[in-house]
Amino acid sequence: MSISVDDRTTITDLIKLHGHLTDRGDFDGLTALFTEDVVYDVSALGGTPLAGLAGAREAALALGDGNPVAHHVTNIVLREIDDGVVHALSKGLGVRTDGSVDSVTYEDTVERTPAGWRITHRVVRPRRTPLRD
Template identity: 50%
Template sequence: MTLSVEDRLDISELLALHGHLVDNDELDRLDELFTDDVVYETSNLGHGEVHGLAAFRDMARARAGKPGAPVGHHVTNIVLTEAGDGRVHARSKGIGAGPDGECGSVTYEDVIVRGERGWRISRRKIFLHFTPAAAPETEESGR
């Protein structure tokens, strides 16, 4: 499979949609973003792995409005790699803005599949960055 320009644009818009839906509390529309059997891994954030769209909705609802929960999710630096079998690997950066103005940075690693309803994320793994990549290992950084 060769990704067309249209596929690349559709996938980039799909990745951007996450912030709009989550930040606007439109969790009932998450089927526009994820497959029904999505695996959403947030172990690096301390939340473990969630299986299925309903479980992801429950997790998102439980986290909404809690201290430390971002009020803005912004995606950037999207890199797409064809993976065969109708799958695409996407790597992107995320910036989360908190209600107090504090920001955090994550890397999203996604497996995206094309189905009857178009492109959807079937697996997402999130890595929260605690320290700069070149920082020396310290007890506080956990690296």
């Protein structure tokens, strides 16, 4: 079964909304994107996998002004891996207060839940070396 056009639009919008909510500190709004027990893996950035929305919120608040002022997402590619489970690959750009920009790759597992499509697992990988996976 392939992903419907409506599901593609919904999942893509879900991923795009992350930056808007995060940039304005609307952590309560993240329940529209992630499951409560999401694993948010930032180990490739030097952290540890964050457990649940509460863990992600605590980490963002602990970073404080070290957070990017703007998160942008692009190049979203969706692939169905099981009925009701989609792998989403996207690129992220984080603009810092000094104007520098960081690049990451997001690897998301998105599942159809009773509340709709939600990200259940996210891996964030920094992009620091060109022409490498």
